[in-house]
Amino acid sequence: MAIVVKRPKLKWWEQLYIPGIISGMRVTLGHFFKIVSGRKKVTMQYPEEKWDESLPEHYRGAPALVKDEQDRERCVACQLCEFICPPRAITIKPEEIPSDDKWAKVEKRPKAFDIDMIRCIYCGLCEEVCPEQAIYLRKDYAITGTSRAEMVHDKKKLYEIGGVRVGLVNKWNELK
Amino acid sequence: MDWHIIIAASVKIVVFVFLVTLPLVAMSVWAERRVSAAIQDRVGPNRVGPAGLLQAVADGIKFLLKEDFTPDHVRKGYFWLAPALVMVPALMTSAVLPFGSSLFGEKMVIADLDVGPLFVFAVASLSVYGIVLAGWASNSKYPFLGGVRSTSQMISYEISLGLSVVPLIMIYGELNLSSIVQYQAENGWALLPLWGEGLSVKGFLLTIPVLISFIVFMTSMFAETNRLPFDLPECETELVAGYHTEYSSMKFALFFLGEYAAMIIGSGLAVTLFLGGWSLPFGWLTPESADAAVPWWHGLIHIGTFFAKVIALILFFIVIRWTLPRFRYDQLMRLGWVFFFEIALFNVVLTALLMWWLA
Numbered sequence: 001m002a003i004v005v006k007r008p009k010l011k012w013w014e015q016l017y018i019p020g021i022i023s024g025m026r027v028t029l030g031h032f033f034k035i036v037s038g039r040k041k042v043t044m045q046y047p048e049e050k051w052d053e054s055l056p057e058h059y060r061g062a063p064a065l066v067k068d069e070q071d072r073e074r075c076v077a078c079q080l081c082e083f084i085c086p087p088r089a090i091t092i093k094p095e096e097i098p099s100d101d102k103w104a105k106v107e108k109r110p111k112a113f114d115i116d117m118i119r120c121i122y123c124g125l126c127e128e129v130c131p132e133q134a135i136y137l138r139k140d141y142a143i144t145g146t147s148r149a150e151m152v153h154d155k156k157k158l159y160e161i162g163g164v165r166v167g168l169v170n171k172w173n174e175l176k
Numbered sequence: 177m178d179w180h181i182i183i184a185a186s187v188k189i190v191v192f193v194f195l196v197t198l199p200l201v202a203m204s205v206w207a208e209r210r211v212s213a214a215i216q217d218r219v220g221p222n223r224v225g226p227a228g229l230l231q232a233v234a235d236g237i238k239f240l241l242k243e244d245f246t247p248d249h250v251r252k253g254y255f256w257l258a259p260a261l262v263m264v265p266a267l268m269t270s271a272v273l274p275f276g277s278s279l280f281g282e283k284m285v286i287a288d289l290d291v292g293p294l295f296v297f298a299v300a301s302l303s304v305y306g307i308v309l310a311g312w313a314s315n316s317k318y319p320f321l322g323g324v325r326s327t328s329q330m331i332s333y334e335i336s337l338g339l340s341v342v343p344l345i346m347i348y349g350e351l352n353l354s355s356i357v358q359y360q361a362e363n364g365w366a367l368l369p370l371w372g373e374g375l376s377v378k379g380f381l382l383t384i385p386v387l388i389s390f391i392v393f394m395t396s397m398f399a400e401t402n403r404l405p406f407d408l409p410e411c412e413t414e415l416v417a418g419y420h421t422e423y424s425s426m427k428f429a430l431f432f433l434g435e436y437a438a439m440i441i442g443s444g445l446a447v448t449l450f451l452g453g454w455s456l457p458f459g460w461l462t463p464e465s466a467d468a469a470v471p472w473w474h475g476l477i478h479i480g481t482f483f484a485k486v487i488a489l490i491l492f493f494i495v496i497r498w499t500l501p502r503f504r505y506d507q508l509m510r511l512g513w514v515f516f517f518e519i520a521l522f523n524v525v526l527t528a529l530l531m532w533w534l535a
Binding site for chain 1: 500
């Protein structure tokens, strides 16, 4: 059904267009002076001002490996994250833990653990699938580099971002 | 030939055109971006230099370093000529604008012509050729259609632009822009006749046609410079970028800057004709006559006043651009031919009647 749009009948001074310009300029200049005088602030000046403290708890930033309270690397190189990673950003080279090591009973640890941050889509599936709670998505979001090689996070870098995480997984403790 | 005149004229050309107007063009681009940002609750370019003031320099470097690409299918000679034909007339019109009273006994106008407004209209309308050539030489459909649109728009509004100035010329009885400003300095600005001879019934009644003229003049100026309520030549959805679709690098920049230069010169002309040019309100620091010597600091104040007025008018142009939606093309033509042409004609008659009645 066709709808007939009723056009408003304008008064003669409205047809002059000039009152319309003035009321329009009142709106735009209102915005202009509010912004210029600093009474209203909308934009954040990014590199100087950051939003980091108000990032939500569930924020999914760069994935990182964590150590537990006894300085043991939690990752046991099961490679589940490598298999589930949708863009195949994770590459793990496992190695056996030598028998004279304190944590010999864990048996396996990653020799190399690389995450290609150009590929990573921050989906969080690695965190979800990890049986040892060894990989977490942290709040780092400004991952930059000037070359492809720089964008690959190796094991050292991943532990640097991840740090220490306490709790939950206790099965490798001495007592058990 | 008198060397003194040549040297003084060259100094004035270099200083006024290349050291003041061109930087003013660059700065008005910066102002456009900052003001539009503030109107839209954004920040705008604020990184290069203090408050982003050097953004214009960065833009200039970018334009110079970009590849200057000439497509194969264009008519090269005309294609290269067109951008210059837009920029040069805009700058040439600045020759007759009096941008100050006088400094060290030298009149602050490059060419003190006795046909000021006529010269401005004659030269400014040359920039239509730049757009025609750009549209035609590009040899592709969008620039062609954009060029046709722009040309018809500029030609239509030139008529009301010219006619809107006639009442003022009738009131001043003078075509020399310096004398027009001197008259306004002594007898009140055309739009603000509050001192001298302007402070009379005649002065007040004559502001009615002057105000009508001002509105017609300003609106036609918007159309002439292809600025927003009338920026029909550029139209993303229909015409891509209009007549400069095929241009890149510095050639595009010349179109872009030519538009702003035309806006600045248009503001200068509006200031000179309607708002008293370099003169201060209420006849303060007014020189005895157009040729009288003034102290150097008066001269500097007059130059400052002129540019303050021009900058205020440029800001007005910018705010209007970000306030009003654009016209449809038939509305634009209707406004130009059916309303402004008649209003301007009627205004000439009204001024004549008023002057005859009040004489």
